[in-house]
Structures are given as structure tokens and as C-alpha cells.
Amino acid sequence: MQSKTNTQNKTKNTKTLAAVNWHCYKACNYSCNFCYARFEDLKATPVMAENEGRHLLQMMAEAGVEKINFVGGEPMLHRHLESWIHEAKRLGMVTSIVSNGTNIDRPFLERMKGSLDWIGLSIDASTDELHAKLGRGLRGEIANNTSHHIDRMLVVAPLLHEYGIGVKMNTVVTDLNKSDDLSPLVRLIRPHRWKIFQALAIEGENDDDMEALAVESAAFHHYVRFHEKQLAEIKEMTIVGEDNTVMLGTYAMVDPLGRVYTNVEGRYKYSIHSALVMGFDEAWSEVSSGFDQRRFEQRDGEWDWNREPTGGEIHGY
Numbered sequence: 001m002q003s004k005t006n007t008q009n010k011t012k013n014t015k016t017l018a019a020v021n022w023h024c025y026k027a028c029n030y031s032c033n034f035c036y037a038r039f040e041d042l043k044a045t046p047v048m049a050e051n052e053g054r055h056l057l058q059m060m061a062e063a064g065v066e067k068i069n070f071v072g073g074e075p076m077l078h079r080h081l082e083s084w085i086h087e088a089k090r091l092g093m094v095t096s097i098v099s100n101g102t103n104i105d106r107p108f109l110e111r112m113k114g115s116l117d118w119i120g121l122s123i124d125a126s127t128d129e130l131h132a133k134l135g136r137g138l139r140g141e142i143a144n145n146t147s148h149h150i151d152r153m154l155v156v157a158p159l160l161h162e163y164g165i166g167v168k169m170n171t172v173v174t175d176l177n178k179s180d181d182l183s184p185l186v187r188l189i190r191p192h193r194w195k196i197f198q199a200l201a202i203e204g205e206n207d208d209d210m211e212a213l214a215v216e217s218a219a220f221h222h223y224v225r226f227h228e229k230q231l232a233e234i235k236e237m238t239i240v241g242e243d244n245t246v247m248l249g250t251y252a253m254v255d256p257l258g259r260v261y262t263n264v265e266g267r268y269k270y271s272i273h274s275a276l277v278m279g280f281d282e283a284w285s286e287v288s289s290g291f292d293q294r295r296f297e298q299r300d301g302e303w304d305w306n307r308e309p310t311g312g313e314i315h316g317y
């Protein structure tokens with residue numbers, strides 16, 4: 001799956017940036033209490049032009065980036081997302097989005113055939129009552145203290161398996177859901193990879209809300225161990241737990257303006273200009289001191305994303 005371009009770049013550079021999370025859109029139709037991707041410093045909701053986004057992807061590919069993860073806000077709300085996914089695949093990248101499920105339907109998956117490798121579904125709770133408390137639902141639902149997130153996920157997940165898309169599941173553990181048993185729902189969603197995150201406070205993004213939501217490291221690790229035990233029979237699924245220590249300084253990110261950033265000190269450190277203005281390499285070099293390649297590898301950052309995801313039934317479920 002790896003392109004010739006990327007392979008050539010990898011041999012040229014001794015240390016290349018393998019994976020980038022591009023937070024391509026600020027806006028979101030959900031209102032999760034713990035969200036650390038609100039981009040509070042951006043007053044408006046910038047919409048990058050299609051050709052600018054393609055250029056950004058081309059610069060990333062030339063820098064050796066192998067995997068691009070489109071995230072948000074809600075990336076499915078961006079009008080150029082489909083075009084960018086096709087372009088990233090044309091450039092030889094492994095493509096992924098993380099979504100709350102918005103607009104992921106059969107026509108979208110038909111259009112994405114051959115271009116989209118992975119979809120991460122964000123699911124935090126075993127009931128929608130708990131999702132409502134976490135703000136994990138459409139804004140109108142949350143305003144009425146309800147959520148129908150699980151109903152939507154149970155429609156989307158089987159479609160992803162049918163289309164042979166790799167299914168990731170992302171769960172954020174907070175003080176509210178630390179004792180929740182998510183294993184029955186995981187058995188229904190059947191992810192190939194389940195990432196469990198300790199809710200992370202980022203200065204200026206979510207730190208006010210996190211005072212009530214923060215979960216102790218011990219409780220977080222108990223949550224991960226509990227689910228590993230509950231789901232031990234599922235050999236085809238990888239469970240990856242990331243506490244705050246692991247998350248800080250191990251993500252390379254791009255914001256909706258094209259600024260490159262890292263999070264090593266619990267706050268975002270941005271390149272002074274967008275990569276569209278100063279070039280991706282230079283923007284990255286400004287912030288790369290906030291990224292630790294060794295710890296990135298330790299957190300399984302270079303997991304086997306080139307593996308063909310198994311569609312349809314997964315043995316053991």
C-alpha cells in the first residue's frame with residue numbers, strides 16, 4: 001500500500017514523520033464535554049480551499065508522511081473532505097478519519113471505495129443516558145438531555161464491515177464513565193482496533209470542563225485492564241490504552257488553518273504560520289521539539305496500518 005514517493009522519501013530522511021492527525025475542520029455538531037479539539041483561539045470557522053488542502057497533502061507526502069488521519073471538529077462536515085481523501089490515497093498515503101458517524105452512509109462508502117482505509121468511531125458509553133451526560137450527542141439532543149448516538153453507531157459499524165473498511169473505536173474515559181462496562185457494545189461494533197484514552201486537559205481548550213471530568217490514572221488503567229479481561233477471547237481486536245503521559249508529545253497535528261502543532265506541555269504549540277505559507281517542513285521544524293519519536297513508537301504509533309482490514313465477520317465475535 002505504501003507509495004513509491006513515500007518509500008523514496010523515507011530512505012532520504014533518517015527520521016520522517018510517519019503519521020499526522022489533520023484537524024481539518026473546527027465545526028462540530030456534537031458537544032462532548034471533554035472535547036480538546038475546539039480550537040477556541042480561532043474566532044471564525046476557517047474553510048480551507050480544496051486546492052490548498054491538496055497542496056498541504058502533497059507537502060506532507062513529500063515530507064514522508066505515510067498515514068493521514070482526518071479529524072475535527074467533525075471532519076465529515078467539511079465540504080472538501082472527500083476530495084482530500086482521494087488525493088491522499090493518490091499520493092500513496094494510508095487514509096483514515098475519526099468521526100461521530102455524521103453522514104457515513106452507503107453512498108459515501110461507495111464514493112470512498114479504494115480511497116478510504118480506516119474509520120474511527122467515537123463511542124464512550126454503553127448507554128445513551130450516559131452519552132447525554134458526557135455531551136456525546138447532537139447539540140439539539142444534548143439540549144434536551146438525550147442522545148441517540150448508539151443507535152447511529154449500530155447502523156454505521158455494520159456498513160463499515162460490509163465495505164471492508166478498517167474499524168477503529170475511540171473511547172474517552174472520564175470520571176463519569178470510568179466504571180461503565182462497554183464490552184457488550186464493543187462486541188456489537190466489532191472494531192479491529194480499540195483505542196481507550198484518559199480524558200486529557202489542554203490549556204485554553206477544555207480545562208474548565210475537565211475539572212469535573214478528570215479521571216485518576218489508576219482508575220483509567222483499571223478500566224483498560226477490565227475490558228482487556230472481558231474481551232480477551234477476541235483475538236482479532238487490538239486494545240490500546242493511552243493515559244495522559246503517553247498522549248503528550250506523541251501526536252503530530254495540523255489545525256484547520258494548516259498550522260502544525262504538538263501538545264507536549266498540556267497546551268498546543270503552533271507553528272507561527274500555516275504550512276501553506278511557510279512550507280510543511282519548516283512549520284514542522286518549528287514545533288517538532290514537542291514530539292518524541294521514541295515515545296511515539298512506544299505508544300504503538302506505527303501500528304500496522306498497511307494491513308488489509310478484514311471485512312465482514314471477524315472470528316471470535
Ligand code: SF4
Nearest residue numbers: 028030032035073100
Ligand atoms: S464529536 Fe469530537 S470534535 Fe465533536 S465535540 Fe465530540 S470530541 Fe469534540
